Amino acid sequence: MDRLIIEATKLTPYVEFDPQLGICKLVGQFLPENAMHFFEPLFAWVQQFLRDLQKETIFQFTIQYINTSSSKCMMDLIDILDEAYCNGQKVSVQWYYDEGDESLFKCAEEFCQDIKLPFEIIALKR
Amino acid sequence: MEGQQDNLFVAEKKALEEARARLAREADKENPLYSGFQELIGHYERLLRQSSKLLRISDSQYRLLHKARNDVRNLLDNAGQGFLTFGKDLVIGREYSAECERIFGDRISKRDILDLLVASGDKQRRRSLARDLEMVFLAETQEEKQKRLMYLPSTMELDGRYIRLEYRSIEQNVGEGIWDVIMLVLTDVTEKRQTEERIRYLSYHDSLTGLYNRTYIDSQMPYLDQENQMPLSIIMGDVNGLKLTNDVFGHQEGDCLLQNFAKVISGSVRETDLIVRWGGDEFLVVLPRADQRAAEAVCKRIYKACLEFPADAIPLSIALGTATRLSSEESIQAVFKRAEDKMYSKKLIEKQASRRYIVGGLERALADRGDENQDHIDRLRSMVLKLADRLEVSEEERQELEMLASFHDIGKVGISASILNKPGSLSPEEIEIVHRHSEIGYRMAQSIGEFRLANAILAHHEHWNGAGYPRGLKGEHIPFSARVLTVADAFDAMTHIRPYRSCPLSPSAALRELQRYKGTQFEPRIVDIFIEINQSDSVER
Numbered sequence: 001m002d003r004l005i006i007e008a009t010k011l012t013p014y015v016e017f018d019p020q021l022g023i024c025k026l027v028g029q030f031l032p033e034n035a036m037h038f039f040e041p042l043f044a045w046v047q048q049f050l051r052d053l054q055k056e057t058i059f060q061f062t063i064q065y066i067n068t069s070s071s072k073c074m075m076d077l078i079d080i081l082d083e084a085y086c087n088g089q090k091v092s093v094q095w096y097y098d099e100g101d102e103s104l105f106k107c108a109e110e111f112c113q114d115i116k117l118p119f120e121i122i123a124l125k126r
Numbered sequence: 127m128e129g130q131q132d133n134l135f136v137a138e139k140k141a142l143e144e145a146r147a148r149l150a151r152e153a154d155k156e157n158p159l160y161s162g163f164q165e166l167i168g169h170y171e172r173l174l175r176q177s178s179k180l181l182r183i184s185d186s187q188y189r190l191l192h193k194a195r196n197d198v199r200n201l202l203d204n205a206g207q208g209f210l211t212f213g214k215d216l217v218i219g220r221e222y223s224a225e226c227e228r229i230f231g232d233r234i235s236k237r238d239i240l241d242l243l244v245a246s247g248d249k250q251r252r253r254s255l256a257r258d259l260e261m262v263f264l265a266e267t268q269e270e271k272q273k274r275l276m277y278l279p280s281t282m283e284l285d286g287r288y289i290r291l292e293y294r295s296i297e298q299n300v301g302e303g304i305w306d307v308i309m310l311v312l313t314d315v316t317e318k319r320q321t322e323e324r325i326r327y328l329s330y331h332d333s334l335t336g337l338y339n340r341t342y343i344d345s346q347m348p349y350l351d352q353e354n355q356m357p358l359s360i361i362m363g364d365v366n367g368l369k370l371t372n373d374v375f376g377h378q379e380g381d382c383l384l385q386n387f388a389k390v391i392s393g394s395v396r397e398t399d400l401i402v403r404w405g406g407d408e409f410l411v412v413l414p415r416a417d418q419r420a421a422e423a424v425c426k427r428i429y430k431a432c433l434e435f436p437a438d439a440i441p442l443s444i445a446l447g448t449a450t451r452l453s454s455e456e457s458i459q460a461v462f463k464r465a466e467d468k469m470y471s472k473k474l475i476e477k478q479a480s481r482r483y484i485v486g487g488l489e490r491a492l493a494d495r496g497d498e499n500q501d502h503i504d505r506l507r508s509m510v511l512k513l514a515d516r517l518e519v520s521e522e523e524r525q526e527l528e529m530l531a532s533f534h535d536i537g538k539v540g541i542s543a544s545i546l547n548k549p550g551s552l553s554p555e556e557i558e559i560v561h562r563h564s565e566i567g568y569r570m571a572q573s574i575g576e577f578r579l580a581n582a583i584l585a586h587h588e589h590w591n592g593a594g595y596p597r598g599l600k601g602e603h604i605p606f607s608a609r610v611l612t613v614a615d616a617f618d619a620m621t622h623i624r625p626y627r628s629c630p631l632s633p634s635a636a637l638r639e640l641q642r643y644k645g646t647q648f649e650p651r652i653v654d655i656f657i658e659i660n661q662s663d664s665v666e667r
Contacts, residue, residue: 010299065191068184075176103190110183114175 004045012038017045022055027062030070039073056090082117092118099123138174208312212239214263229312263306271295287316332403334381335388343402351458358451359421361411362465364473366443366480368407370573374540374566390435394427421448441487443480445473481574491539506531509614516655526607529579534586534611537567561595582607589647609649613656
């Protein structure tokens with residue numbers, strides 16, 4: 001399966017999903033005018049990827065700001081990963097936030113509620 | 127926080143619970159819609175869960191944004207600069223820094239930028255600025271926009287304040303798309319500009335007199351060197367009596383003397399002439415397109431103004447020298463030198479006259495103080511001359527005695543009149559101040575070149591036994607003229623009304639006092655002769 005790379009813009013994050021490395025990154029701010037339009041290729045890639053997944057894969061999210069519609073899409077993405085994990089796939093999430101930023105920490109805590117997927121919240125040192 | 131969001135979905139949760147209860151009822155399981163209803167409830171439950179989380183995430187993101195906005199606002203409000211933006215409609219945006227309100231004295235949101243940058247009524251400038259701004263917005267590339275921004279005004283003056291204006295072309299993301307805006311940065315440079323002007327002023331002016339300094343005249347040399355400035359005349363002036371004023375009255379009075387000269391010269395020259403404080407007590411006047419006659423006319427006006435100036439103790443007196451440059455073959459420096467040489471030569475010739483003039487001024491000042499009246503001086507002069515005759519002194523000593531009678535208390539012009547004329551006794555501090563008149567008088571006589579007189583003035587309160595002041599000299603170490611004067615001065619003081627004595631002694635009582643202090647305060651031989659003279663005078667009378 002090919003790598004998925006989408007460069008960051010002023011409104012969307014950098015995407016680098018690397019199946020060989022087993023690391024899928026989303027870094028930046030999520031302010032797309034049409035969230036679904038941005039997330040659709042990501043969902044398609046992830047669903048295809050999870051079908052054939054053999055090795056352990058980490059999803060690394062570093063979010064500076066996320067609008068409400070993107071939050072909905074991120075929840076859907078996490079639900080997909082949670083379901084895969086519940087079905088025995090070796091997936092986990094590492095959620096990075098700026099150390100000392102309480103709002104971003106709380107935001108991460110919301111995303112990891114009601115799921116079984118391993119979800120690690122990691123403070124980025126300044 | 128979670129609980130607060132859950133309160134928002136009470137009705138929805140209740141409906142979900144009721145729907146679940148329906149699902150549990152055995153009777154409904156046979157209903158053909160049961161499985162569809164069950165699936166719908168599953169979706170509803172997920173939707174409810176997601177909605178609740180979304181609201182919490184959204185609120186936390188709002189707090190994040192709000193904090194970021196406040197942080198940026200604090201930075202801008204405390205940057206000491208005004209920041210504002212406007213679009214092609216030239217209307218100022220909602221957000222701007224606090225400094226903008228301070229500069230314009232009002233809220234500026236939604237105002238037209240032209241109203242703020244152009245004085246009302248200046249229609250031509252308003253049209254011109256509107257056109258220049260339009261050209262910026264019409265430019266297609268950022269590079270072109272930056273070029274156009276350079277045509278916009280870079281400063282403005284508002285109610286006496288100077289504001290520096292800087293512009294940036296910005297592509298602003300407003301959600302629905304990208305808008306072109308201009309960010310205007312306003313910096314109040316009034317204080318900086320005032321400081322620069324002050325520095326410039328100080329670098330070209332003498333801070334005491336406000337006249338130009340040498341640096342300024344050096345900067346003007348290329349201009350003054352031009353043919354069209356000729357004939358170029360120079361007046362060099364050297365103030366008389368500055369050292370005396372500084373020594374006697376202190377440097378504050380010396381500064382005042384120089385300021386008075388600056389006034390006198392300023393009022394005597396033409397508008398086109400440059401006046402320079404050339405050195406400590408030297409002034410220079412540069413007169414472009416002025417021949418020797420014109421320069422001499424200015425000198426005459428300066429001399430006349432000095433005489434007419436309402437001076438204090440030290441009258442205004444100056445030695446002037448002039449020179450005129452008629453040809454470019456002679457350098458300006460050479461003309462300066464000629465004027466300076468003439469000034470020094472004049473100073474030498476007028477030395478005695480200027481001293482007499484200054485001393486005359488001091489005598490008048492002392493007389494005006496009311497303490498040392500002319501009658502006292504005349505009586506003293508008469509007494510010391512009689513003593514001189516009896517003591518068979520040389521002509522030189524006789525002249526010195528006469529001068530001492532006139533000037534022994536000249537140092538009192540440097541003592542406050544309120545102390546000198548104080549009725550009754552003086553405090554120890556006041557006595558100390560009064561005693562300083564001997565030293566002041568000494569310095570005054572020295573500064574006019576009367577060195578023997580200076581020593582006699584310094585010693586005229588010394589006592590024969592060494593108990594006097596200021597140096598405690600004893601016996602014949604006290605200058606002769608001072609020993610003579612002190613006897614006559616004491617007799618006159620005792621026999622006449624003084625601020626500190628309203629009932630004078632009779633001459634015979636005063637003579638008894640002299641007799642009493644003979645050998646301690648006074649030289650015995652001089653007292654004896656003084657008594658003899660006075661007794662024979664009274665017999666003659």
